[in-house]
Amino acid sequence: VQLMESGGGSVQAGGSLRLSCGASGYRYSRYCMAWFRQAPGKERERVATLISNGESNSEDSVEGRVTISQDNTTNTLYLEMNSLKTEDTAMYYCAAGPLATDCRKVVFGVWCQGTQVAVAL
Numbered sequence: 122v123q124l125m126e127s128g129g130g131s132v133q134a135g136g137s138l139r140l141s142c143g144a145s146g147y148r149y150s151r152y153c154m155a156w157f158r159q160a161p162g163k164e165r166e167r168v169a170t171l172i173s174n175g176e177s178n179s180e181d182s183v184e185g186r187v188t189i190s191q192d193n194t195t196n197t198l199y200l201e202m203n204s205l206k207t208e209d210t211a212m213y214y215c216a217a218g219p220l221a222t223d224c225r226k227v228v229f230g231v232w233c234q235g236t237q238v239a240v241a242l
Contacts, residue, residue: 129236
């Protein structure tokens with residue numbers, strides 16, 4: 122099982138980025154999927170989660186600015202980020218965990234290598 126992430130980069134505040142996370146070895150539809158991030162000197166935090174049955178949840182810090190989605194035909198997880206702020210600068214990770222009725226409650230055990238997002242004024 123391997124997760125492969127892409128799409129990070131540098132952007133000006135107010136801009137947009139889309140992160141992608143592809144998987145080999147298993148199907149996303151059978152797992153809980155989420156995006157996390159970690160800024161320098163800070164703890165890792167969850168950004169958004171696919172809860173189940175197509176529902177999603179995003180944290181208050183990014184509410185209304187990010188969309189998590191999953192394309193089961195290509196087995197790719199996405200994080201669309203808009204109206205980016207300097208405080209969104211971090212390493213972003215996609216992660217997979219055991220399927221559950223509420224994916225916000227699982228422990229995520231499979232992680233991608235991370236992709237850097239840098240937002241400048």
